[in-house]
Amino acid sequence: MAMNREVIVIIGAFVVAVYLTVLNVTYPLIGIDVVEKKNGDVVVSGVYEFGWAEQHGVRPNDRVIKINGKHPRFHNTVKKYHVIEQAKTITIQRRNQVQTLRVDMKSHGVAQWAYYILLPTIFFVFTIRFSIFLLRLRPHDKSAIVLIYFLLLMGLCYVSASLSAKYEPIGRQLFNGIFLALPTVFLHFVYKYFEKEKKVWFAKTTVFFLYGLNVSLVFALLTAPFHSIDETNVLLLACLINMSSVFTLLAKGWKKLQGDALQHTIKGIVFAISSSTIPFLFFYSFPMLVMKKWILPAELTVIFLFALPTVFFYLMATDQLFQLPFSIGRLKYLGLFALFPSFFIMIVYNQWIRRSSKWAELVVLFSVVYIIVLATFYIKEWLDRKWRAKLRMQKHFYEESLYRISEQLKKQRTVEGAMYCLEKELQEILDVEKIEVIQSINEPLSFEYNQAHWANIVKKINGAPLSIGRVMEHRSLFVVFIGSFHETSLWLVGKKKRPLSFRTEQKDWLSTIVYYTSMTIENMLKVEELLKELDRLKETEHSISFTRLMFQWSERERKKLAIDLHDTLLQDLILLRRKVENLLVQPLYVEDIQKQLNDIEEEILDVIDVTREICHELRPPFLSQMGLKQAISQLIARFHLRTNIKVKWNVHIQAKLGEEQELAMYRIIQELLNNAVKHSQASTIQLVLDAQDEAVQLCYVDDGVGIEMEKLNDHHDNLGLFGIKERVQGLGGTCKIASSHGSGLEITVTIPL
Template sequence: MPRLRTKLKLITFLLPLLLLVLYLSNVVLNQQKIGVSVRISDLGQVVVAEIDGDSWANGQLQQGDILTAINGQAAADYELVQKYKVIERAETLDVIRKGNEGEAARLHFIVEGRISNWSLILHLVFPSVSLLLFLVFSFQVYYRQKHDRAANILILFFLSTGLSYFSSTASGLVDPVGRITLGWSFSLLPVFFAHFMREYLARYKEDFISLICLRVLYFMACVAGSIVTLSALTNYSMLLMESKVLLVFFSSTNVWIVCKLIAKYYKHRTGELQVLFKFTLTGHVLAFLPFLLFYSVPELWGVPVVPAEISAVFLFAIPVVYFYLFMTRRLFDIDFVLNRFLYYTAISFIPAVLIIGLMVGILKQSQYTWLKWVQIFLVVYFILTVFLFAKEFIDFRLRRSFLKESYNFQGSIERFSKQVSRVMKISDLEQVLVREIRAILPVRELVFLKLTYDQETGYHSLTGTERLKPEIVRSLQERALHPAVGELIALPQGVGLVIGHYRMTHELLWIDDKDNHTSLNLDERTWLQTVAHYCGIVYENLYLIEGLIEDLEAQMKDQQDVPSWVLRLIFTLSENERRRLAADLHDAALQDQLIWYRKLEALMLDYPMKDELWKQLELIKEGLLDVIHQIRQTCNELRPPLLNEMGLIEALEQLFAEERLRSNYSISLQTNMTSIELNDSQILAVYRIVQELLRNAGKHAQATDIQIELEQRGEQVFFHYKDNGRGLELSKLQDSFRHMGISGIKERVRSLDGEVSFFSELNKGFEVRLMFPLVPTSRNGEGGDSDDHHLAG
């Protein structure tokens, strides 16, 4: 029974709508648009006053022609002449036309011919597709939200929009049914919108319009619709009145709605509803402003700039926007769209003016009226804006095929960010930078320079210029006075790139011209500036570390053994820098990769595409996931997440689990320290030592079995490591910036006031034994690590 009742409701609704659509379509197809407005002269003659350019009369009749008979009867007695001052539905016309010398000619016209293809598309196909689209919207909303009062009002708003557009042509042909349909749907359209906003915002406990105001609007809309109905069904001549009433009511109501939306947006500009009101305000202005500015308001003075059929197309933005809002209950990024729309409309204005200026200069101005030139300008302006707006999406689709080098830049930045995360010295950073630039740019030479400002003399000194020509040095000294990181300095040969700054010293990189003698293009400049900003962060951190170490070394110049508290301080600073670098990577590179991954995923879900393109995008998505994983892994290696919170044993178990996935050796851990709480420095030191030993076991020792013991014996902590790898001669093990090595392990243990011993022979494995006290004998310089909530999990 409920289903039967629903079907009966649909039939009751759709049958009259279908009959109405068929009737109006028949009017458009079979009634020729004559397009003539007439006036009654003082002598009672019917005179042609205006001729529509897109009509049968254009080229047949002329302004000033005197109509003597219409369909065989006196023109003054024709019903539509008396009522509307038009001659639509005429089949024959008798005309008196006066010549230039005053002679009069009697002409007889038969109104015939079929509707043109353009008129068919503009007046029937577009309206039919639009009405069908709104019906689909209405059914979607009804089936999903049929018990929601706001949904029912939204459906009425959809239908009134579709019927207004569909019946406009039949109304222009002075068909009574068409005029009545347009009069009621057009007048109720803004009222339905206001009613919908009232119901929709009620769920947010926000008032949009009072019940009394809403009833007043419905009453006024009914008055406007009744005036149109009365004019269509009676002999009262009310064409001018009904048109003015409809336009004034429609325009004033929408202006009032926009004012209400502006007031709501201003009220909630800092609250949770700010985005919602910005969204609705933008959609409403975009939909109604062209119709109001270019048709509705000018029509009140009889000079519409754009035909109603064209300007009404923008009204579709409102139903589409609110259908999306109501069905998804989400807001798309309106700031992203709005900022680009404003930007593209701004930069399109001057080209549109130039195009129209050239057209005016080439064509004779007398060929067109000022109104026609305004229309042409608006068309050109609109096309330019839409093209620029669509260019971003075109770029996204085609740029990879035509501009493959831009994707090399993106991959280079990802690769470079991973490499600098492992850099521990300035010289290593410079090596990484040189390799990356040479891999991307075909340049002949690169030179690192230092620009130092002397406060006493007020001069800048430039060092490292031995390989540069004198004119390049002079140009650098003149132009590089107070450069910012990432700045590119134009030089007689090549460019200067500012890659770092610390105190009074700027790090510069001179980049020679490319091998093909071409200048750097925009993408290459942007890539260099991005790489320079990465370098700037690392330079500053490395300068801080190296500066502090140099100061400590200077103070301990005469001492053979570095105190353990200094080692603890150095390791603490090193870990802090690791944490800062990991945070920078996490908050910058990783977040950017996640954003691009989500955008790509949303694009693949929202847009249909060919299987081949889908597979390619799927590969790109998998590649992004790999990059994201690598960045997370790098962040975890720089600063193990939740190390202090988990405790040493659980952190080691997690490390072992990860190593078992990446390596082919087994790990066993024996411990009695599950209840012992080590301090932060001890936990981190043991963790780093185990990391280095596991790294050595996988990359160098080729071990298959690793045994680790961690025990407390009295007030001492004992650690024993043993593997079955190929072993090594300890004297030949060298340190590098990538590996902590034996010296690093020794320094770690010394920072804990402990002792360490190494045992190894070729093909007999590698063994480490160390011990350190639970309470260090010296506490000077100790410091815990700060919060790691910024790091990747």
């Protein structure tokens, strides 16, 4: 529904623009100011440079005898505004000569068509095409919708501006309303866009206040009696006030978003509105209010409006605004940006260098200028690629440096190591004399420096928000904020060998490399905090659940590894064995080859057995298929095959064990047997597993060398027993260990059901 509404708005704007264009074509801008003498004569007091009258020889002090066959004082625009517009015939008397001039479409000059019809029409087509493009890609984005309204209003404002100059009632009132509303609508778009990004810096009430103020002003202009106010001056003054508000708020946003991801967006928006409006404000509006005379005519200054949609399109194409999913060919991209400078150069040339009244000459002029501008853009891109390729051949190319330090930072385990890598890379890449890291900008530096230069940098730091990687420099000194870690700030301070400012690519590289280092340090500290937190959890009441979780995770990893081994290595070996079997049945092989193949088969069988045993140890399949007792039987059988230790075992399971308890008991027995082989030097092991209604209990006894109880808590020397205790505690059970050196080992494990 919302999209349908916007489509209706676009269609409505198009219909209005067509109607206004028809009116524009009907009447040229005559451009005659008149004054009525005491004797009743109407005399020309001024002739506008770009008007029809200037081109047809009307001069100041000419007497106007008739307009449309009637006395001039009865003509509507003369009576209300003291100008001659919307006339079909004008009778002029100069000295004793009387001349009747016909004002019609044939008498339109080239300048009239260019300034009042062609350029406004092209601009409106540009804005309406832009609006459709934006609506198609962002139909539900409120900020995009407001921007569409702004673009359409700006196009209608340009089209209706010439009608306002011609004092056509509908066009003039429409222009007044749009002209006053445009700055506020633009500010509304800025608010909506940055509100969506949660970075807005001014209140919504500011926008509504400006809306209300401008609506009141439009109403005052509509209801004010003729000649009671100077309408043009009111509009120009209101425009200056509105734009001052816009620029003030944008300046605050620029300052607030320094170092933010949106800083390029706000800069682009500021550039767009500045480049499109400042020529009109400074070369027409302000001089007209102060000196009653423009420096540049409005017809020339409004051409800069083309810059606004052009810059906005650039911001969208470079993902700095809206991040739209679209692509555009290189020729279309450069061709679009070549339009505005081509129009501007053509008009300036025609206006001040060589004025032409023939359309053919203007078309040729525009074509030549457009081709030159387009070729210039292409040559610039070619040179950029060429020099960029040469830069890549340099020893210390910045991208290679970023890769190099990122590899070095990955190997660091301390903050000091990371800072050493950073300082070393800076010394190698930049032309610097000294580098050091400080914790406060107020602490003295270890090297000699200019106090005034340092004071200037400190002033910049205190006057701007901190952002990681921001480069601040003054003459030979520079400072980069690395970050705040555990309430400690780190600053990189350096002294250049020459007092030259960093180039843009150097600043970008320096910001990026410092940001890399900052992230590395932050991650180091987070890992360190995490390890401390894990140690703390082991000592608290959360230890049981934590340990249980760790063993569950371990079992999942074992299961995954067992499946991978079974599905890859084991299957490959089985397939290899089958191939060897096929070779053995071939009668063509001689006896020695068959013997070798028999040996290969035996080796493969051994590998298969070992692999299968590893899989069983990683994830015993018997637990879910045969039960715990059978799994233990298989485990002890394999144990007897590889050791000389005798195991006496007995299993009594009279209660239902959960999968977790079964797996835990199997793992504990497995670990006890492995531990016996490695450390106990035992000849006999006794195992008794008893599962009753409330608990399952395992008793282990061997006749080995035992263990000194005071060394039991040494995790490194007794990792197996420590793991058993952790696993049992994770299930809420107990593990009692009794032993002394030379008297064997006795372990009792109890796990509740």
